[in-house]
Amino acid sequence: KNPVKAEPWNDVLLAKYLPNICAQPTEISVILGGEYTIVGDEDCLYLNIFAPLNSHEEDHLPVLFYVHDGLMRFGNSGQTNVADYLMDEEVILVTCSYRLGMLGLLSSEDDIIPGNFALKDQAMALNWVKENIVTFGGNPDKITVLGYSTGAGCGQLLAMSPLTKNIVKGVISGSGSYSSKWTLSRPGYSASLVKKVATYFNCSERSDMLLTCLQSKDVSELISLDKLFTVWDWDPTVVYRPVIEPDQPGAFLIEHPESINYTFPMITGITSGEENFRKILLQYGDQTKMNTFMEQINTILPKIFYVEPSSDHGKLLVEKIRATFFKNSTSIDAVIDGFSNVFAQSNIIYPMLRTLRKHQGPSYVYVFDHRGLYSLIDKIVAEVAPEKYSYTMPKPSHADDQLYVINNRPYPFSESDYYISKTLIKLWTNFIKYQDPTPNHEADSNLFWSPVTDMAKYLRINTLDISMKERMKDWDTIETFWDSLLTFPQ
Known part of the structure; x- marks a missing residue:
């Protein structure tokens, strides 16, 4: 069901502890396969507010609204120290939880189970911030949304939705985009999943009866059903996806995003090693899966x-991807390299380029090229293959740059990590305040980050070099290849 606004109350909230996270499988149990370990609770729609010490209602500080990642299947709004160095820059940080998996995105593509519940949770949280953040010293007219991976796509959709487009003043999106195949499903696809869900639980396919039937099930049963749709490894990585809804009250998305003339200011970027996330896991995982x-x-x-698979489109996908990425090789290493690049290009790099092509507002593009002491993939590899955990990964992995803005790392910074963190936070908070990451060259006296033109120059972010670079040579090739294969929505 769509979220319902909470009733006002006059009691005192002792905000000493983080609220429940939403019901979900653990990240490790999804990636390793086998039985899911279910954590969290259905009572989870809370947000967290972080403000600088001694901030006051009259300060009107700009607001950063963070949407967590996790393939719309797992993830949470962070720990108590998530704000860390952000508070040095006089901004308010808000993080929110939202329903995940089937609970957040199941859709029968009608008004009984319309779908997009995860996005509607985010939208309701954002509207609450608009109405109440002034009490915490925030400026309700200066709200920027930040997200990485699937959170990046959510952030861009929040800037387009009729529920929130007038609230969002800018978007910062890393390693993800609304035009990725995981962000929107084609008409009819979600309804076909619902039929499979109904069959599995022996429920009626009629939407109203199915809803009642599913509401009688234990939440762990509903979440674990993700595995029914796993084809190989943990793919498709996102099972239930957002949909375009009928134009009715409460609908989150009522038209194709690419038909919307969106002009919101945007920072968007990738890491220089997006492919490493899948590559490392496949190298250290069970080789028989390859x-x-x-x-x-x-x-x-x-x-x-x-x-x-039997469609002309399916056959063309196999033919062109095999020839381009696998070179028709059967060696394990070649297949791992090829699949990892397919993952990075189709999910992250190409969607970013497609989004930039459609975007009408100022866009600032970056490539994060700093490999610090810690990567998001480190904790996963340590679980998957601890005996092999001694690899050298020279480039940052998927969405690693969020470690330097949102503090969810287990280790302290090195000196170079600290420098990168302070620089990124300065650029991001400048954008939050001025919708320009380098107003008057504030982040660095020698740095000017220019918005995108047709040539799509980008800011390279590395310890030794933070400067504008010419468009990457392979971006044109990537665009041309995937334009010929992918439709949107997929």
Whole structure:
């Protein structure tokens, strides 16, 4: 169901502890496969507010609204120290939880189970911030949304939705975009999943009866059903996806995003090693899964892209991807390299380029190239293959730059990490305040980050070099290749 606004109350909230996280499988249990370990609770729609010490209602500080990542399947709004160095720059940080997996995105594509509940949770939290943040010293007219990976796509959709487009003044999106295949499903796809869910639980396919039936099930049963739709490894990485809804009150998305003339200011970027996330996991995981992939590639590959294998589109996907990324090789290393690049290009790099092509407002593009002491993938590899955990990864992995803005790292910074963190936070908070990351060259006396033109110059962020660079040579090739293969929504 759509979220319902909480009733006002006059009691005192002792905000000493973090609230519940939303019901979900742990990240490790999703990636490793097997039985899910379920954590969290259905009572989870809370937000957290972080303000500088001694801030006052009259300060009107700009607000950063953070949407967490996690494939719309897992993740949470962070720890108590998540704000860390952000508070040095006189901003308010708000983090929110939202329903995940089936609970957040199941849709029968009608008004009974309309879908987009996760996004509507985010929208309701954002509207609450608009109405109440002044009490915490925030400026309700200066709200910027920040997200990484799937959170990045959510942030961009929040800037387009009729529920929130007049609230969002800017978006910062890293390693993700609304035009990724995981961000929106084509008409009919979500309804087809609902039929499979109904069959599994022996429920009626009629939406009203199905809703009643599902509400009688234990939440762990509903969440664990994700595995029914796993084709290979943990793909498709996102099972239930947002949908375009009928134009009715409370609808989050009522038209195709690419038909919307969106002009909000935006920072968007990638890391220089987006492919490392899948590459490292496949290298240190069960090698037999790669044999399975190659043996069943004609079926697995199209389904990862939400395409029917027997269709002309499915056959074309296999043919072109095999020839381009695998060079028709059968060696394990070549297949891992190829699949990792398919993942990075189709999910992250190409969608960013497509979004920039459609975007009508000022856009600032970056490539994060700093490999610090810690990567988001480190904790996963330590669980997957601790005996092999001695690899050297010279480039940052998927969404690693968020470690330097949102503090969810387990280790202290090195000197170079600290420098990168302070620089990133200065650029991001300048954008939050002025919708320009380098007004008057504030972040660095020698730095001017220019918005995108047709040539799409980008800011390279590295310890040794933070400067504007010419458009990457392979971006044109990436755009041309995936334009020929992917539709949106997929």
